[in-house]
Amino acid sequence: MRQHRIVLLPGDGIGPEITAVAKLLLDAAGEQHGFKLNFEQHPIGGVAIDASGSPLPASTLEACQASDAVLLAAIGSPRFDALPREQRPETGLLSLRAGLKLFANLRPVTILPALIDASSLKANVIKGVDLMVVRELTGGIYFGQPKGRIEADGDERAFNTMTYSRTEVDRIAKVAFDLARDRSGKLCSIDKANVLDVSQLWRDRVDALAANYGDVELSHMYVDNAAMQLVRNPRQFDVLLTGNLFGDILSDEAAMLTGSIGMLPSASLGSEGPGLFEPVHGSAPDIAGQDLANPMAMVLCAAMMLRIGLKENDAATALEGSVERVLAAGFRTGDLMSEGCTQLGCAGMGEQLLQAL
Ligand SMILES: NC(=O)c1ccc[n+]([C@@H]2O[C@H](COP(=O)([O-])OP(=O)(O)OC[C@H]3O[C@@H](n4cnc5c(N)ncnc54)[C@H](O)[C@@H]3O)[C@@H](O)[C@H]2O)c1
Ligand SMILES: CC(C)[C@H](C(=O)O)[C@@H](O)C(=O)O
């Protein structure tokens, strides 16, 4: 039987609740499709700070490095907001992405027919939307130096640096061009080249690479316009290429096209080694521990892990199918609830997903 080593990182807030659902489905999918997943669970984020003082213990990173794929739920809690930045839960996640060299974050945004009325946008605006945000994940203003907070001239000042090298832009742009080639052949690169030097380099490199992709229709858009176009006419987009910060913001915005941030999965990939599969949403402290979380983004992450990380395509399709069938049958978590549907908690949704597998 095929065997795969999976590191599970439930993390904080709703993380453990949605991880339990994903594990249930992954075990069942393995049984149905002839493979076994060997799970190891490790702490990251707030739970790791509580246990060991570090948001990314060395043992967690080492286990991830030795795995075939990593499935992370979410990290973060207001309890840690006053800690120095290097000790905060978010730093654990950033260090994991950097430690595994996961420079490419793929965030697919698809509208499931059953959820056409769940979005805050009109059905005729979102119908048929199928786009992919390709977000650079280990550079830009998240990691740029210098950064810090200083006292100067009787005032306090804080600063971060938005920086990209040619090499960093080229490798993420190549991922986006290749994806566009496999999809509809359309790529829109997002920047702020009218103001920022770092964006002008970004645009110059994307233009230079376009010479190798004569079959891809490339356009550029300023990020402020992109934020507007995403809600005005999202169907104009196929692959969106963004830097780290712009992609973070635009993907949360794009999540609302699907009806809820609780529906959006992502895959964080490097050029080799295990991928990290992580929902776009956070630890949702406002609903944590109340059996209210939508586990479907996490289940769709598990599907991405099966397809991209483990090449278990049939099982991936089965998981996605189960999400579609449960929604078509009218089951909803609170974030997606609309008239005439049946509301379920996180665990109840897990049971329905399992039955529909
Ligand atoms: N990848 C990650 O682990 C990740 C991502 C984003 C934010 N965070 C962290 O999470 C914490 C909370 O951040 P936030 O409130 O800005 O963002 P969030 O995504 O956690 O929550 C935003 C809103 O969406 C809702 N929501 C999110 N996921 C949901 C789900 N699966 N089902 C139902 N509702 C859901 C929440 O209840 C909340 O109202 C912070 O500490 C932040 O740093 C972590
Ligand atoms: C929690 C935070 C570090 C993270 C990010 O900004 O990348 C999150 O918002 C995300 O979108 O994955």
Ligand SMILES: [Mg+2]
């Ligand atoms: Mg985010």
